[in-house]
Amino acid sequence: MSHSATSGSRRRPTAAELGTIPWLRCLQSQEYHQAVDAISLRYMSRGEHVARIGEPVTHWFGVVDGLLKVYVEGEEGQSITLTGIPPGGWFGEGTALKREPYRFNIQALRTSVVAGLPLQTFDRLLDQAPGFSRFVMTQLNERLAQFIAAQEAQRLGDPATRVARNLAAMFNPTLYPMTGTTLRVTQQDIGCLVGLSRQRVNQALSRLQSHGCIKSEYGSICILDLDALRANTFCDPCVKH
DNA sequence: GCATTAACCACCG
DNA sequence: CGGTGGTTAATGC
Numbered sequence: 518m519s520h521s522a523t524s525g526s527r528r529r530p531t532a533a534e535l536g537t538i539p540w541l542r543c544l545q546s547q548e549y550h551q552a553v554d555a556i557s558l559r560y561m562s563r564g565e566h567v568a569r570i571g572e573p574v575t576h577w578f579g580v581v582d583g584l585l586k587v588y589v590e591g592e593e594g595q596s597i598t599l600t601g602i603p604p605g606g607w608f609g610e611g612t613a614l615k616r617e618p619y620r621f622n623i624q625a626l627r628t629s630v631v632a633g634l635p636l637q638t639f640d641r642l643l644d645q646a647p648g649f650s651r652f653v654m655t656q657l658n659e660r661l662a663q664f665i666a667a668q669e670a671q672r673l674g675d676p677a678t679r680v681a682r683n684l685a686a687m688f689n690p691t692l693y694p695m696t697g698t699t700l701r702v703t704q705q706d707i708g709c710l711v712g713l714s715r716q717r718v719n720q721a722l723s724r725l726q727s728h729g730c731i732k733s734e735y736g737s738i739c740i741l742d743l744d745a746l747r748a749n750t751f752c753d754p755c756v757k758h
Numbered sequence: 759g760c761a762t763t764a765a766c767c768a769c770c771g
Numbered sequence: 772c773g774g775t776g777g778t779t780a781a782t783g784c
Contacts, residue, residue, distance in 0.1 A: 703774080703775060703776085704776070705774095705775080705776095713762090714762060714763060714764090715763095715775095715776085716762080716763075716764090716777090716778090717761085717762070719776070719777070723777095733776090735769090735770060735771080735775070735776075736770085736775065
């Protein structure tokens with residue numbers, strides 16, 4: 518037993534849910550219908566895994582609703598977050614292309630709806646639909662840039678800056694076009710993502726807010742200045758009133 | 759000393 | 772009511 522057995526009753530996507538899948542717009546009607554027919558949805562509760570290290574790839578996955586965390590485990594079992602994936606984000610194409618077992622874990626940080634495209638459909642679309650190929654290429658390229666940025670960000674010790682960069686990554690309009698100016702993410706989610714306590718995240722967020730980069734709201738974050746979030750550093754000086 | 763974590767309570771949905 | 776957020780107390784370094 519691996520997946521689909523637990524709370525994962527698969528079901529067909531609704532029209533609204535299809536609207537959250539960005540690459541469907543790249544397809545012409547024939548391929549579009551092929552894809553829609555092949556897509557299945559799965560309801561994930563908090564803490565549940567979409568995939569674990571070593572498992573074979575069966576689908577290309579995307580987030581319809583909720584928030585996923587991609588991570589590996591460190592020496593002492595602590596989790597090292599690679600990235601967070603908001604609604605509209607699709608991931609694992611590299612693994613799917615290479616037909617390798619997963620090299621990371623993917624877990625739902627909150628109750629989420631995850632869409633899956635079977636591998637054979639993924640392959641067929643790559644062959645038949647140029648728009649789809651282009652989407653996947655862009656996706657790979659953008660993710661490369663994202664991981665380079667993440668590498669930089671991790672060396673910054675300052676928590677506020679790390680929170681800022683992680684938020685900025687999740688608002689990447691290329692990778693996650695469905696994310697508008699507000700992302701439904703709690704401070705605890707961010708904590709799990711960045712590897713900080715909720716209190717520390719809270720401090721970091723208020724600092725970012727005082728800089729006018731974000732607006733902290735109940736259960737969500739509103740982005741006011743994405744560029745500043747990406748570029749600026751938010752270390753301690755100049756905070757006191 | 760400091761920063762991080764644990765515990766608490768007030769509130770929004 | 773449970774989940775979320777802000778604050779305070781306790782803990783570890």
